[in-house]
Amino acid sequence: MNFSNQLLNWYDQNKRELEWRKTTYPYSVWLSEVIMQQTQIIQGTPYYLKFIKTYPTIFDLARAEEREVLLLWQGLGYYSRGRNLLETAKYIVSNFNGVFPDNYKALITLSGIGDYTASAILSVCFNKAVPAIDGNVLRLISRFYEIKEPVNKASGRNTVKKICETLISDKRPGDFNQAMMDYSSVVCSPKKPDCIHCIFNNDCISFKNNHVECFPIKEKNPTKKSEYWFYFIIQDTKHRKLYIEKRNEGIWKNLYQFPVFISLKKISEIEALNKFVTTNNLPANFEVKSISDEYKHILSHKILYVKFFVLKSSFFANLNLSEQISFVSKNNLSDYPFPAVINKYINQGFTV
Secondary structure, X not given: OOHHHHHHHHHHHHOOOOHHHHOOOHHHHHHHHHHHOOOOHHHHHHHHHHXXXXXXXXXXXXXXXXXXXXXXXXXXXXXXXXXXXXXXXXXXHHHHOOOOOOOHHHHXXXXXXXXXXXXXXXXXXXXXXXXXXXXXXXXXXXXXXXXOOOOOOHHHHHHHHHHHHHHOOOOOHHHHHHHHHHHHHHOOOOOOOOHHHOOOOOOOHHHHOOXXXXXXOOOOOOOOEEEEEEEEEEEEOOOOEEEEEEOOOOOOOOOEEOOEEEEOOOOOHHHHHHHHHHHHOOXXXXXXXXXXXXXXXXXXOEEEEEEEEEEEEOOHHHOOOOOOEEEEOHHHHHHOOOOHHHHHHHHOOOOO
């Protein structure tokens, strides 16, 4: 029995019952794939259900406001995916009457749709034999064939994709891709793979050579740099409202934040406060009500060490810190999408 048939037989008996597998509607499949990228199923499923309930069709999503979408996305990270989700929905509705293209060339040009997502849509929704390659598949195939190339580089990924093109089922390509995901998650897992019960252990080269733990091979990423972020929660005591601002760049573009001072080196709380006050010409008559403990927030490319200052003054009403500023009550903060580290602080119930 060949690889594909073995895998599909296993899948028919062991597949995970997931909400988005109940349909081949391209919108639902696309939405699930975008949400599940770099997110575990247990974490991503509630987000998928919220999105489907709020925006049942691509037409509903295309009519949404970005702030609404980012608010639903809050906590998933990689917020560019949320922005791209809305942009692509609008584009498909405007240019394709809400119908997803059924060819790779057209799909790959859409914002937020890369090789993996395009391949998943084509195989699941249009029954096209295009392998979908993600980290799970890279791990499974690199172990099975003992691929010596780093799978986090283009050459290693291309090697895996070419192999999968020879393995994928022509009759059930969508099931094949989903079976690859399930099998590599359940059996050929990153740590403690169940090699003894693996249906491929008679042919798996790394298992025969006792090298399973050596694969996949990855090149090490550069050491993450540290940054020190000091957020200032500025309350105007006259109106009992807080300043928040909309970011216009970076990974948190179009999310909201409190005014911030960023240092590339570790500095004291007093130094951070003085620099912020001087930079923004804050009036001298204010009270530092509280300073939070330090929050460590790990991103894909750097580590943030974050503190929150609560400042109060009756003279803050006339401040103009940013063109993107909003003046809101504490009770209305939940109406705005914030990065996870700020949302965590807000949800812990700071006082003003």
